[in-house]
Amino acid sequence: MTFLKAAFAVALAAASAAPALADSLPDLKGRDVTVVTENAYPPLQFVDPKTGKQVGWEYDAVNEMAKRLNFDAHYQNTSWDAMIQAVSSGQYDMGMDGITITDERKQKVAFSNPYMHSESFMLVRADEDRFDDPKSFAKDQDLLIGAQPGTTNFYTAVYDVLDGNEQNPRIKLFQTFGAEVQALRTGDVDMVLTDGTAGRGYVKATDGALKLIADHPLGSEDFGFIFPKGSKLIAPINAAIAQMKQDGTFDKLTKKWFLDYKMGN
Template structure:
């Protein structure tokens, strides 16, 4: 695992925040599980350091409630069980708030709303929506096991068989997108904000087809009963109220994707 102290690992521009009566956690160290494979929410940047929307948001939150984030990288499939068991204080990697997950971990309030979209190569003409993709048995989809895109692909696009060979499994989201670019798969399902970022940066190499396949809310996860949930929710509300979350959306889903 890679262990990074946030203040040393990231150089962030100042973010505005409202002066509010927020809890002060006294410089408490908070160990956060991350994956670093879900751009632009969190990923390893060109200079080799972890960057992204969630890192910037967490730095802003840390300033509001006086915590010291410490990041440890782990795989997606291990993250929720590990947080549930208390191996980490919290986890972040664009985690969809779902009832089944809420049975084993506590969620923060939503910090982002997104819709699932179909990301394809820019010259794709064989299908234009979920139904036409499903109708062609030669077409393949990339997914990470256990993720929201995986389940949407299985149950909303294909036949409900989680072992369907048309779903090609990849350890990271980025690997699935690279397989799409290389022609090894034909579709990647992703949230609309990330999908639009990939399209904007692809110079025509990627596009989105069809209608969105539902809406999802992202939240941070904690061991059940964690005393961090309430302070985190207060900080999220403050950042939503002062425009910081909107600023981060612009920074990472538009400016970064466009290379600005």
Template sequence: MSSIRHLFAAAAVTLALGVAAPQAQDLPDLAGRTIVAVTENAYVPLNFADPATGQGVGFEYDLFNEIAKRLNAKVDWQLASWDVMIQAVRDGQFEVGMDGITINDERKAQIDFSDSYLTSQQLMLVRADETRFTDAATFAPNADFLVGAQAGTTNFYVAVYNVLDGDEANPRIKLFDTFGASVSALQSGDVDTVLMDQTSANGYIGANPGAFKVVGTPLGAEDFGFILTPGSDLVAPINAALTAIKADGTMDQLQQKWFYEYNAAQ
């Protein structure tokens, strides 16, 4: 766990560097506007349903609620599956979307992004007793080893191009409707690894003691951003609030809550 903590500590420092915090009065005032935001509730610890209450909780919930508070806005939380989320935000059904969505050029051509609110790395999550392979290089040659993924996600493309042979139709990639379903398949032995960012891997390991571990080295870094309808007038206000949140220590506090304290409590 020490290496994971070091990674998050480094990420927190990176997020906080180089930006002076705007004063509260310098932030845009949205005059009580209601922002329609969407997530999936299937990405521990970013967004998920609290088992005790059924309410949506997680790092992204807390972060965006804090953004709205600073902008004098309210949030109308909605749910949608990952496979329709980007299109729904693009069409204006929702104003803002979040689900650990990686900022990349292909998506930038479809939607607007906020600044990055989290930098994470892709890792190979495996069952805790896995000994047949130790990294991507020893996984790839054995045709019997399977990867679980959601189509169109960063995890899927990293599996295709960084672990396997670049064939997006490779039958070694088993597709699932939700991220949680792919992890369940890993736990039951239906697949042999699921690729995920450091944030999520840390969450699943913490929530399921003795069930999972990470093997190999990071397969690359990715920046997460909120997605917005093209031309949205919310991009600049959200970025201004993010700048303040990163600079005044609030981002560090949220990371501590969800990436350390939450896992320790499981």
């Protein structure tokens, strides 16, 4: 539970730190910033099924950055497989989707400094008892994994759980993470890999229908916002990230979305 421990490590950070830092943040003079996301990764970003509103940790974080930096955030949606290329080509100013910072992705887009650290886990149905770690999953040839092509979790499934064959028929491909989870719930696949961040959100949202196998994290990752290379937004966003970490804002958002929030409330 590294993530939640980290979330509360500075939960009582002094609020008085914010005014001292505020003067150091740049003023973006009300410029428009188009932010793209998939809305499929609760509690980071998703559409609340009861209200129909786009909500989540990342929305709150970026909206707070917009206030502090004086910019106007406009949100757009696209699929995961189109997002990085769309940001790279300048179609959007910024992307947020629980995007793992990797050297491969840095060849196409620029990243902010990390705003969140998480570990990767197996997400399964609550009554699953046929396996309890990657080795026992791999051993049973009848078990299937759901994954989105091109994601960190896809490559983890290929190289850290199975046999290194990217065409392995035990990996069933889906266009969205939400579709993976639905297939898991209906029994079409037996496991999906997810960072602890999204996994906890889905466990909470499904009222106990799913669980994380939390004893066996499959590595860790840092999340960052993405930008076209050379974007002048990167330095201001990094400054806001640093300030919001220091003054406890991120910890408050973590408590709100990971502990207090109930889907549909």
